[in-house]
Amino acid sequence: MKRKLKKIALVFFLVFVAIQFYQPKQNISNSFDIGKNFANNYNVPPSVLNSLQIACYDCHSNNTKYLWYDYIQPARIFVETHISDGKKELNFNEFGSYSNRKQQSELEAISKQIKSGDMPLSSYTLLHHDAILNEAQKQEIITWINSINENNSLSEN
Numbered sequence: 001m002k003r004k005l006k007k008i009a010l011v012f013f014l015v016f017v018a019i020q021f022y023q024p025k026q027n028i029s030n031s032f033d034i035g036k037n038f039a040n041n042y043n044v045p046p047s048v049l050n051s052l053q054i055a056c057y058d059c060h061s062n063n064t065k066y067l068w069y070d071y072i073q074p075a076r077i078f079v080e081t082h083i084s085d086g087k088k089e090l091n092f093n094e095f096g097s098y099s100n101r102k103q104q105s106e107l108e109a110i111s112k113q114i115k116s117g118d119m120p121l122s123s124y125t126l127l128h129h130d131a132i133l134n135e136a137q138k139q140e141i142i143t144w145i146n147s148i149n150e151n152n153s154l155s156e157n
């Protein structure tokens with residue numbers, strides 16, 4: 001029995017070692033048009049931008065700040081899946097390339113996700129405590145988004 005357990009443990013260990021060799025491409029890029037950056041298209045207050053960068057940019061921009069354990073498989077696969085799924089929905093570095101209508105609906109979606117606490121993902125904040133927004137930070141982002149949406153609807157009239 002003991003020998004069998006040892007064998008199983010060895011197999012697990014070998015699989016664990018083997019999967020470490022699978023390291024997908026990192027989400028790190030400098031070759032994008034900074035003119036499309038969120039902050040180049042909106043007059044974002046620095047504190048709002050800072051909160052979004054800390055809480056959202058790892059999955060919603062072209063540059064993720066990886067931590068050492070992000071490279072350990074199988075975590076790495078989950079990290080990269082979150083990034084590619086997150087970027088498909090919303091990429092702050094591509095924000096300026098969205099249509100006006102999409103930009104407006106994204107802003108509303110950001111506000112909604114922050115209000116409900118669904119974003120940042122809880123699996124992420126478990127290890128990234130600094131990404132947890134406090135009530136004041138959340139309120140500041142929501143108030144700012146409300147203020148630009150009000151301006152937009154005024155200018156459409």
Ligand code: HEC
Pocket residue numbers: 052055056057058059060081082083085086089090106109110111113114119120121124
């Ligand atoms: C750990 C990665 C991760 C972080 C950090 C993160 N997101 Fe996401 N986000 C995702 C993924 C994955 C999706 C797509 C799947 C889903 O909706 O769950 C998504 C989807 C979204 C969507 C579209 C949802 C919809 O249904 O319309 C919005 C808006 C969004 N995120 C906003 C944010 C904001 C704002 C922050 C920061 C406060 C944030 N996210 C932080 C991974 C992340």
